[in-house]
Amino acid sequence: MSFTQSHLKVGELATGHELNVPIFKFTGTDANAPTVYIQANVHGAEVQGNAVIYQLMQLLEQSTILGDIVLVPLANPLGINQKSGEFTLGRFDPITGVNWNREYFNHQVDVQDWYVEHQHLDDAALISAYRSHLVAACQQRLDNPWGITSGHLLAVSLQKMAHEADVVLDLHTGPKSCKHLYCPTYAHDRAKLFSIPYTLMIPNEFGGAMDESIFCPWWQLSEFLRTQDRELPVAVDAFTLELGSQEHIDLHDAKNDALGIMAYFSAKGVIEEHVAPAQMQRFGCYLQDYKKYHAPLGGMVEYKAPLGELLVGGEPLANILRLDKYGTDQVLTSLSLPDDCVPILHFASASVYQGTELYKVMTNLFEL
Protein backbone atom coordinates (compact mmCIF):
# COMPACT_ATOMS: atom_id res chain seq x y z
CA MET A 1 0.00 0.00 0.00
CA SER A 2 1.41 3.37 -0.99
CA PHE A 3 -1.16 5.37 0.97
CA THR A 4 -2.44 5.78 4.51
CA GLN A 5 -6.05 6.23 5.54
CA SER A 6 -7.46 8.25 8.41
CA HIS A 7 -10.57 10.32 9.00
CA LEU A 8 -11.63 13.70 10.30
CA LYS A 9 -14.67 14.29 12.48
CA VAL A 10 -16.73 17.15 11.08
CA GLY A 11 -19.84 17.00 13.25
CA GLU A 12 -22.32 14.97 15.26
CA LEU A 13 -25.94 14.01 14.61
CA ALA A 14 -28.73 14.34 17.18
CA THR A 15 -28.38 10.62 17.92
CA GLY A 16 -24.73 11.11 18.73
CA HIS A 17 -23.50 9.46 15.54
CA GLU A 18 -20.28 11.01 14.36
CA LEU A 19 -19.97 12.61 10.94
CA ASN A 20 -16.57 11.57 9.60
CA VAL A 21 -14.87 12.19 6.28
CA PRO A 22 -12.29 9.72 4.96
CA ILE A 23 -8.77 11.01 4.26
CA PHE A 24 -6.30 9.22 1.99
CA LYS A 25 -2.70 10.37 1.94
CA PHE A 26 0.01 9.50 -0.58
CA THR A 27 3.35 10.62 0.82
CA GLY A 28 5.86 12.14 -1.57
CA THR A 29 9.60 11.59 -1.67
CA ASP A 30 10.67 15.21 -2.27
CA ALA A 31 10.06 17.68 0.56
CA ASN A 32 10.41 20.57 -1.92
CA ALA A 33 7.75 19.31 -4.34
CA PRO A 34 4.31 20.97 -4.28
CA THR A 35 1.73 19.34 -2.01
CA VAL A 36 -1.89 18.73 -2.99
CA TYR A 37 -5.31 18.65 -1.36
CA ILE A 38 -8.33 17.31 -3.30
CA GLN A 39 -11.90 17.04 -2.02
CA ALA A 40 -15.13 15.86 -3.62
CA ASN A 41 -18.88 15.80 -2.99
CA VAL A 42 -19.30 18.87 -0.75
CA HIS A 43 -22.61 19.23 -2.59
CA GLY A 44 -24.50 16.04 -1.77
CA ALA A 45 -25.74 15.16 -5.27
CA GLU A 46 -22.42 15.92 -7.01
CA VAL A 47 -21.00 12.43 -6.76
CA GLN A 48 -18.77 12.16 -9.85
CA GLY A 49 -15.73 13.64 -8.05
CA ASN A 50 -15.62 10.48 -5.90
CA ALA A 51 -15.28 8.39 -9.07
CA VAL A 52 -12.47 10.69 -10.23
CA ILE A 53 -10.67 10.29 -6.89
CA TYR A 54 -11.09 6.50 -7.25
CA GLN A 55 -9.47 6.52 -10.70
CA LEU A 56 -6.82 9.01 -9.59
CA MET A 57 -5.77 6.90 -6.60
CA GLN A 58 -5.34 3.87 -8.86
CA LEU A 59 -3.10 5.92 -11.17
CA LEU A 60 -1.14 7.28 -8.21
CA GLU A 61 -0.43 3.76 -6.97
CA GLN A 62 1.49 3.21 -10.25
CA SER A 63 3.34 6.56 -10.05
CA THR A 64 6.40 8.07 -8.44
CA ILE A 65 4.97 10.65 -6.07
CA LEU A 66 7.14 13.63 -5.23
CA GLY A 67 4.78 15.91 -3.29
CA ASP A 68 2.32 14.77 -0.61
CA ILE A 69 -1.23 14.26 -1.96
CA VAL A 70 -4.24 14.30 0.39
CA LEU A 71 -7.58 13.12 -1.03
CA VAL A 72 -10.90 13.66 0.72
CA PRO A 73 -13.84 12.03 -1.10
CA LEU A 74 -17.36 12.07 0.43
CA ALA A 75 -16.48 15.38 2.07
CA ASN A 76 -19.99 16.24 3.28
CA PRO A 77 -21.54 13.19 4.98
CA LEU A 78 -24.67 15.05 6.10
CA GLY A 79 -25.32 16.50 2.63
CA ILE A 80 -24.63 13.21 0.85
CA ASN A 81 -27.16 11.38 3.02
CA GLN A 82 -29.83 14.07 2.75
CA LYS A 83 -32.24 12.19 0.52
CA SER A 84 -35.83 13.07 -0.34
CA GLY A 85 -37.69 10.47 -2.32
CA GLU A 86 -35.45 9.30 -5.13
CA PHE A 87 -33.23 12.38 -5.07
CA THR A 88 -30.29 13.71 -3.11
CA LEU A 89 -30.71 17.25 -1.79
CA GLY A 90 -27.50 18.25 -0.03
CA ARG A 91 -26.79 21.55 -1.76
CA PHE A 92 -27.92 23.64 1.21
CA ASP A 93 -27.57 23.20 4.96
CA PRO A 94 -31.07 21.91 5.89
CA ILE A 95 -31.22 24.13 9.01
CA THR A 96 -29.96 27.47 7.69
CA GLY A 97 -30.55 27.09 3.95
CA VAL A 98 -27.00 28.27 3.25
CA ASN A 99 -25.19 26.72 0.27
CA TRP A 100 -22.55 24.33 1.67
CA ASN A 101 -20.00 25.87 -0.72
CA ARG A 102 -20.49 29.40 0.67
CA GLU A 103 -19.50 28.56 4.24
CA TYR A 104 -15.72 28.93 3.98
CA PHE A 105 -13.85 31.41 6.15
CA ASN A 106 -13.04 34.82 4.66
CA HIS A 107 -9.65 35.68 6.14
CA GLN A 108 -9.60 39.38 5.25
CA VAL A 109 -5.97 39.48 6.36
CA ASP A 110 -4.67 42.97 7.11
CA VAL A 111 -1.70 42.26 4.86
CA GLN A 112 -0.08 45.63 5.39
CA ASP A 113 -0.07 45.12 9.14
CA TRP A 114 1.06 41.50 8.85
CA TYR A 115 3.91 42.42 6.52
CA VAL A 116 5.37 45.01 8.90
CA GLU A 117 6.30 42.16 11.25
CA HIS A 118 7.41 39.72 8.55
CA GLN A 119 9.15 41.78 5.87
CA HIS A 120 12.62 40.67 6.99
CA LEU A 121 11.86 37.05 5.95
CA ASP A 122 13.03 35.54 2.65
CA ASP A 123 10.37 34.26 0.25
CA ALA A 124 10.28 30.69 1.56
CA ALA A 125 10.06 31.78 5.18
CA LEU A 126 7.46 34.43 4.31
CA ILE A 127 5.28 31.80 2.61
CA SER A 128 5.64 29.47 5.56
CA ALA A 129 4.71 32.20 8.06
CA TYR A 130 1.69 33.29 6.02
CA ARG A 131 0.49 29.69 5.73
CA SER A 132 0.78 29.27 9.50
CA HIS A 133 -1.24 32.44 9.95
CA LEU A 134 -4.06 31.11 7.72
CA VAL A 135 -4.15 27.71 9.43
CA ALA A 136 -4.15 29.34 12.88
CA ALA A 137 -6.98 31.68 11.86
CA CYS A 138 -9.09 28.66 10.82
CA GLN A 139 -8.35 26.94 14.12
CA GLN A 140 -9.33 30.08 16.00
CA ARG A 141 -12.60 30.14 14.06
CA LEU A 142 -13.25 26.50 15.00
CA ASP A 143 -12.46 27.24 18.66
CA ASN A 144 -14.92 30.15 18.93
CA PRO A 145 -16.23 29.91 22.51
CA TRP A 146 -19.74 30.76 21.25
CA GLY A 147 -19.66 27.81 18.85
CA ILE A 148 -20.11 27.84 15.10
CA THR A 149 -22.80 26.57 12.73
CA SER A 150 -22.75 23.02 11.35
CA GLY A 151 -21.91 24.50 7.94
CA HIS A 152 -18.91 26.46 9.21
CA LEU A 153 -17.71 23.49 11.24
CA LEU A 154 -17.59 21.34 8.12
CA ALA A 155 -16.23 24.00 5.78
CA VAL A 156 -13.54 25.45 8.03
CA SER A 157 -12.38 21.97 9.11
CA LEU A 158 -11.84 21.13 5.43
CA GLN A 159 -10.35 24.56 4.69
CA LYS A 160 -7.80 24.20 7.48
CA MET A 161 -6.52 20.96 5.89
CA ALA A 162 -6.52 22.57 2.45
CA HIS A 163 -4.40 25.55 3.59
CA GLU A 164 -1.55 23.11 4.30
CA ALA A 165 -1.30 22.32 0.56
CA ASP A 166 0.17 24.25 -2.39
CA VAL A 167 -2.53 22.97 -4.75
CA VAL A 168 -6.24 22.66 -3.92
CA LEU A 169 -8.79 21.01 -6.20
CA ASP A 170 -12.48 21.07 -5.23
CA LEU A 171 -14.43 18.56 -7.32
CA HIS A 172 -18.04 19.48 -8.09
CA THR A 173 -20.57 19.02 -10.89
CA GLY A 174 -23.24 21.27 -12.29
CA PRO A 175 -26.96 20.33 -12.17
CA LYS A 176 -27.18 19.26 -15.85
CA SER A 177 -23.85 20.46 -17.12
CA CYS A 178 -20.88 20.11 -19.43
CA LYS A 179 -17.43 20.14 -17.85
CA HIS A 180 -16.00 23.48 -16.86
CA LEU A 181 -13.24 24.82 -14.66
CA TYR A 182 -13.17 27.82 -12.31
CA CYS A 183 -9.66 29.21 -12.66
CA PRO A 184 -8.16 32.32 -11.01
CA THR A 185 -6.82 34.53 -13.80
CA TYR A 186 -3.23 34.34 -12.51
CA ALA A 187 -3.29 30.54 -13.16
CA HIS A 188 -4.68 30.76 -16.71
CA ASP A 189 -1.82 28.79 -18.28
CA ARG A 190 -2.64 25.78 -16.05
CA ALA A 191 -6.22 25.59 -17.42
CA LYS A 192 -4.81 23.91 -20.53
CA LEU A 193 -3.63 20.90 -18.52
CA PHE A 194 -6.99 19.53 -17.32
CA SER A 195 -9.30 17.47 -19.58
CA ILE A 196 -11.89 20.26 -19.40
CA PRO A 197 -13.07 22.17 -22.49
CA TYR A 198 -14.45 25.35 -20.85
CA THR A 199 -12.75 27.60 -18.29
CA LEU A 200 -14.17 30.52 -16.33
CA MET A 201 -11.48 33.05 -15.49
CA ILE A 202 -12.31 34.46 -12.08
CA PRO A 203 -11.04 37.56 -10.29
CA ASN A 204 -9.66 38.01 -6.78
CA GLU A 205 -13.04 38.23 -5.06
CA PHE A 206 -14.24 36.19 -2.14
CA GLY A 207 -17.75 34.73 -2.56
CA GLY A 208 -17.55 32.01 0.08
CA ALA A 209 -16.39 29.07 -2.07
CA MET A 210 -13.51 26.74 -1.19
CA ASP A 211 -11.25 27.74 -4.09
CA GLU A 212 -11.64 31.45 -3.29
CA SER A 213 -11.03 30.89 0.43
CA ILE A 214 -7.69 29.32 -0.51
CA PHE A 215 -6.35 31.62 -3.26
CA CYS A 216 -7.75 35.03 -2.23
CA PRO A 217 -5.44 35.58 0.77
CA TRP A 218 -2.36 34.54 -1.27
CA TRP A 219 -3.34 36.67 -4.26
CA GLN A 220 -3.91 39.57 -1.89
CA LEU A 221 -0.42 39.04 -0.43
CA SER A 222 1.21 39.02 -3.89
CA GLU A 223 -0.67 42.17 -4.92
CA PHE A 224 0.35 43.98 -1.76
CA LEU A 225 4.00 42.94 -2.13
CA ARG A 226 4.02 44.37 -5.65
CA THR A 227 3.22 47.78 -4.12
CA GLN A 228 6.33 47.24 -1.94
CA ASP A 229 8.46 46.47 -5.04
CA ARG A 230 8.70 42.81 -4.05
CA GLU A 231 7.69 40.17 -6.64
CA LEU A 232 6.18 37.00 -5.19
CA PRO A 233 4.12 34.82 -7.54
CA VAL A 234 0.84 33.66 -5.96
CA ALA A 235 2.08 30.72 -3.90
CA VAL A 236 -0.93 28.41 -4.27
CA ASP A 237 -3.14 27.13 -7.07
CA ALA A 238 -6.82 26.51 -6.28
CA PHE A 239 -9.46 25.40 -8.78
CA THR A 240 -13.04 24.18 -8.78
CA LEU A 241 -13.57 21.44 -11.34
CA GLU A 242 -17.18 21.00 -12.50
CA LEU A 243 -17.15 17.45 -13.83
CA GLY A 244 -20.49 17.02 -15.59
CA SER A 245 -23.94 16.53 -14.07
CA GLN A 246 -25.13 15.69 -10.57
CA GLU A 247 -26.63 12.30 -9.61
CA HIS A 248 -24.36 10.62 -12.16
CA ILE A 249 -21.34 8.32 -11.98
CA ASP A 250 -19.35 7.47 -15.12
CA LEU A 251 -16.14 5.57 -14.33
CA HIS A 252 -14.79 5.75 -17.89
CA ASP A 253 -15.21 9.51 -17.99
CA ALA A 254 -13.75 9.74 -14.48
CA LYS A 255 -10.57 8.15 -15.86
CA ASN A 256 -10.27 10.97 -18.42
CA ASP A 257 -10.56 13.58 -15.68
CA ALA A 258 -8.11 11.69 -13.46
CA LEU A 259 -5.63 11.72 -16.36
CA GLY A 260 -6.17 15.48 -16.75
CA ILE A 261 -5.32 15.93 -13.07
CA MET A 262 -2.24 13.72 -13.60
CA ALA A 263 -1.17 16.00 -16.49
CA TYR A 264 -1.47 18.96 -14.12
CA PHE A 265 0.53 17.05 -11.43
CA SER A 266 3.17 16.24 -14.03
CA ALA A 267 3.53 19.88 -15.12
CA LYS A 268 3.72 21.07 -11.49
CA GLY A 269 6.26 18.42 -10.46
CA VAL A 270 3.93 16.64 -8.02
CA ILE A 271 4.70 13.33 -9.75
CA GLU A 272 7.87 12.30 -11.55
CA GLU A 273 6.27 10.75 -14.66
CA HIS A 274 5.53 12.80 -17.75
CA VAL A 275 1.80 12.86 -18.47
CA ALA A 276 0.78 14.86 -21.53
CA PRO A 277 -2.46 16.88 -21.37
CA ALA A 278 -5.32 15.60 -23.55
CA GLN A 279 -5.32 16.96 -27.11
CA MET A 280 -8.51 18.99 -27.26
CA GLN A 281 -9.81 22.48 -27.93
CA ARG A 282 -10.19 24.56 -24.79
CA PHE A 283 -12.03 27.84 -24.43
CA GLY A 284 -12.03 30.53 -21.79
CA CYS A 285 -14.54 33.15 -20.68
CA TYR A 286 -14.25 35.95 -18.12
CA LEU A 287 -16.67 35.77 -15.21
CA GLN A 288 -18.45 38.95 -16.28
CA ASP A 289 -19.29 37.23 -19.59
CA TYR A 290 -20.79 34.20 -17.84
CA LYS A 291 -24.49 34.99 -18.11
CA LYS A 292 -27.49 33.65 -16.24
CA TYR A 293 -30.78 33.35 -18.05
CA HIS A 294 -33.88 33.40 -15.83
CA ALA A 295 -37.18 31.85 -16.89
CA PRO A 296 -39.45 34.69 -18.10
CA LEU A 297 -42.50 32.65 -17.09
CA GLY A 298 -43.34 29.57 -15.03
CA GLY A 299 -44.22 26.23 -16.59
CA MET A 300 -42.87 22.95 -17.90
CA VAL A 301 -39.52 23.13 -19.69
CA GLU A 302 -38.22 21.34 -22.75
CA TYR A 303 -34.48 22.04 -22.74
CA LYS A 304 -33.42 22.36 -26.39
CA ALA A 305 -29.91 23.81 -26.52
CA PRO A 306 -27.20 21.14 -26.17
CA LEU A 307 -24.62 21.86 -23.46
CA GLY A 308 -21.07 22.64 -24.53
CA GLU A 309 -21.98 23.58 -28.12
CA LEU A 310 -22.18 26.95 -29.83
CA LEU A 311 -25.71 28.38 -29.86
CA VAL A 312 -26.18 31.18 -32.36
CA GLY A 313 -28.26 34.14 -31.13
CA GLY A 314 -31.96 33.61 -31.92
CA GLU A 315 -31.70 29.80 -32.14
CA PRO A 316 -34.04 27.79 -29.85
CA LEU A 317 -32.87 27.60 -26.23
CA ALA A 318 -35.88 25.97 -24.56
CA ASN A 319 -39.66 25.64 -24.84
CA ILE A 320 -42.05 26.40 -22.00
CA LEU A 321 -45.30 24.45 -22.02
CA ARG A 322 -48.33 25.96 -20.30
CA LEU A 323 -51.33 23.62 -20.42
CA ASP A 324 -53.43 26.16 -18.50
CA LYS A 325 -53.20 28.28 -21.69
CA TYR A 326 -54.29 25.49 -24.03
CA GLY A 327 -56.43 26.89 -26.81
CA THR A 328 -54.43 30.14 -26.93
CA ASP A 329 -51.15 31.05 -28.61
CA GLN A 330 -49.51 31.10 -25.17
CA VAL A 331 -49.64 27.32 -24.68
CA LEU A 332 -46.09 27.00 -26.01
CA THR A 333 -43.42 29.68 -25.69
CA SER A 334 -40.15 29.28 -27.53
CA LEU A 335 -37.19 30.92 -25.74
CA SER A 336 -33.97 32.15 -27.32
CA LEU A 337 -31.08 34.44 -26.41
CA PRO A 338 -30.02 37.61 -28.23
CA ASP A 339 -26.29 36.77 -28.40
CA ASP A 340 -24.11 33.88 -29.54
CA CYS A 341 -23.11 31.73 -26.58
CA VAL A 342 -22.14 28.29 -25.36
CA PRO A 343 -24.70 26.92 -22.85
CA ILE A 344 -22.72 25.41 -19.97
CA LEU A 345 -25.44 24.18 -17.64
CA HIS A 346 -29.20 24.21 -17.12
CA PHE A 347 -31.60 23.75 -14.22
CA ALA A 348 -32.04 20.11 -13.21
CA SER A 349 -35.85 20.00 -13.16
CA ALA A 350 -38.35 20.17 -16.03
CA SER A 351 -40.74 22.39 -14.07
CA VAL A 352 -39.81 25.95 -13.12
CA TYR A 353 -41.15 29.03 -11.39
CA GLN A 354 -40.96 32.36 -13.15
CA GLY A 355 -37.45 33.67 -12.43
CA THR A 356 -35.75 30.29 -12.02
CA GLU A 357 -32.14 30.34 -13.21
CA LEU A 358 -32.76 28.30 -16.35
CA TYR A 359 -29.40 28.31 -18.15
CA LYS A 360 -25.89 29.60 -17.55
CA VAL A 361 -24.04 30.40 -20.75
CA MET A 362 -20.59 31.65 -21.73
CA THR A 363 -20.34 34.60 -24.10
CA ASN A 364 -17.29 36.27 -25.67
CA LEU A 365 -15.29 33.05 -25.53
CA PHE A 366 -11.65 32.89 -26.54
CA GLU A 367 -9.39 29.95 -27.29
CA LEU A 368 -6.92 29.02 -24.55
Ligand SMILES: [Zn+2]
Ligand atom coordinates in the same frame (compact mmCIF):
# COMPACT_ATOMS: atom_id res chain seq x y z
ZN1 LIG B 1 -21.20 22.01 -6.41
